Amino acid sequence: xxxxxxxxxxxxxxxxxxxxxxxxxxxxxxxxxxxxxxxxxxxxxxxxxxxxxxxxxxxxxxxxxxxxxxxxxxxxxxxxxxxxxxxxxxxxxxxxxxxxxxxxxxxxxxxxxxxxxxx
Amino acid sequence: xxxxxxxxxxxxxxxxxxxxxxxxxxxxxxxxxxxxxxxxxxxxxxxxxxxxxxxxxxxxxxxxxxxxxxxxxxxxxxxxxxxxxxxxxxxxxxxxxxxxxxxxxxxxxxx
Numbered sequence: 001x002x003x004x005x006x007x008x009x010x011x012x013x014x015x016x017x018x019x020x021x022x023x024x025x026x027x028x029x030x031x032x033x034x035x036x037x038x039x040x041x042x043x044x045x046x047x048x049x050x051x052x053x054x055x056x057x058x059x060x061x062x063x064x065x066x067x068x069x070x071x072x073x074x075x076x077x078x079x080x081x082x083x084x085x086x087x088x089x090x091x092x093x094x095x096x097x098x099x100x101x102x103x104x105x106x107x108x109x110x111x112x113x114x115x116x117x118x119x
Numbered sequence: 120x121x122x123x124x125x126x127x128x129x130x131x132x133x134x135x136x137x138x139x140x141x142x143x144x145x146x147x148x149x150x151x152x153x154x155x156x157x158x159x160x161x162x163x164x165x166x167x168x169x170x171x172x173x174x175x176x177x178x179x180x181x182x183x184x185x186x187x188x189x190x191x192x193x194x195x196x197x198x199x200x201x202x203x204x205x206x207x208x209x210x211x212x213x214x215x216x217x218x219x220x221x222x223x224x225x226x227x228x229x230x
Binding site: 035037044045046049050059062097103104105106109111 | 120122151153155157164165166167170171174176208210212215217218219220221222223224
């Protein structure tokens with residue numbers, strides 16, 4: 001079955017960076033775009049960007065441009081999202097999600113990774 | 120790009136129908152039939168309920184239905200059940216520059 005399994009919770013200090021992983025299984029990793037979505041505590045969802053695991057091409061939301069880097073390792077079917085220069089308002093749950101084939105929607109999601117930014 | 124506008128909360132009694140609106144602009148909802156809806160229970164990841172305005176993913180109840188008129192999309196839940204109590208988010212594709220925009224989210228309460 002399709003699964004996206006994310007890395008565990010992180011606590012970081014302001015100014016640091018965090019790298020979250022998303023391991024895919026049950027489907028051809030290089031056949032589907034992987035997207036990342038941020039959800040601050042008690043808040044809504046915000047789209048951060050995508051990576052094409054086949055080519056490595058990326059596209060980032062304007063709000064995260066310059067601070068986010070999405071990469072992948074096809075040998076282990078894993079996507080990564082690194083966020084740098086962390087601020088307190090980056091405290092959030094970060095989800096990876098698979099874009100459905102032929103559809104502009106997200107059909108499978110990871111369980112989420114809580115990143116806490118605190119001094 | 121601003122978030123799509125949804126009502127903060129909607130409530131209904133078991134068996135009733137409720138509708139959640141999702142208002143965007145001519146640059147997102149109005150331009151593309153690419154609106155999707157997600158259900159999120161507390162502490163859980165979002166779940167796809169509707170895609171491309173009105174299509175059901177495999178395994179999703181047909182009590183959930185979607186529609187769109189102009190810049191506003193809607194999700195209707197028929198025969199409301201206790202398990203439908205959750206947060207709901209719409210999402211629209213908004214072109215190759217902006218890509219995707221989510222709604223502000225709606226908390227559905229089953230009375």
